[in-house]
Amino acid sequence: MKTRKLWAALALTVAATGVAPASPAHAADGLDSVRVYYPSDLGNGGHVLTRLDFVSRTEVVYRSFTVRDVCPGDSLPVRGRVEWRYTDGSIGYGAWRNVTSGCSSSGTSFGDIRVSRTKAIASARVTVCVYTASGGNRGCATSTGRDNQFS
Template sequence: MKTRILGAVMGIAALSGLLVPIPAQAKDGVSSASTNVPGSRYGGGSVRTTVDFVNRKKVVFRNFTVRDLCPGDNLPVRAQIVWTHTDGTTGRSAWRKDTNGCGDHGTNFGNITRTGTKPIAKVHLKVQVYARSGGIRAFAYSADRDNQYT
């Protein structure tokens, strides 16, 4: 009797949409990194984007934004995307520089799409503040984001 009632309840629940399979936890989401120039009264830099894995070989970085953190130190801030393929090789995007100075919003580069011939296992961001002479003053990495399709 209990088996029949349980079966009837499960059947009604399935038909009414109450039993919906839960998808695997996605690895998409916001990634960010920031750094301050050590031993200095100056600011630093930050990078922020929303990572959206589309499939095994394609990822979109939405609203990729690089920002010079105040107080202004007149040191350039730049950031890039780093990806790791499933075979362990890595690739990097071109550097994107904040051209908004010490503004509140930084420079938004819009959406950046990475599509390749090899599957992408994970991605992270790198931001750095560098001296005008080209030497790096400070840098930081975001946490890795794993591609849920690989």
């Protein structure tokens, strides 16, 4: 009975003021992925898949970070990396992780990648690129990423 009265009072407050009470932030953890098509959308290129897990304002874990060279082969290697944006707008990023399994359906798993900084992290994302043997990126794509619910 007390619960009904509480909800009724809340409904009257919202109706009278037109303002809903603040709700807690929703967790932004979850899957993040991106696909690059190169040289066109013929099915070749690369793919990155991870699960973002924000631990605090300054720490995020990219779980089961996997980079895949998508078949049919274009004779170009694929690499991916983790990236994050600080609350001041600057960008940070990890080292490139190169596919070692060649053109396959499983890709190369790099396990968990933990990013822990002294500055607050606002969001996290991933990038995948098709590149040349000399190291130049030929085509890249970056995910939309996820926001850190702690910042």
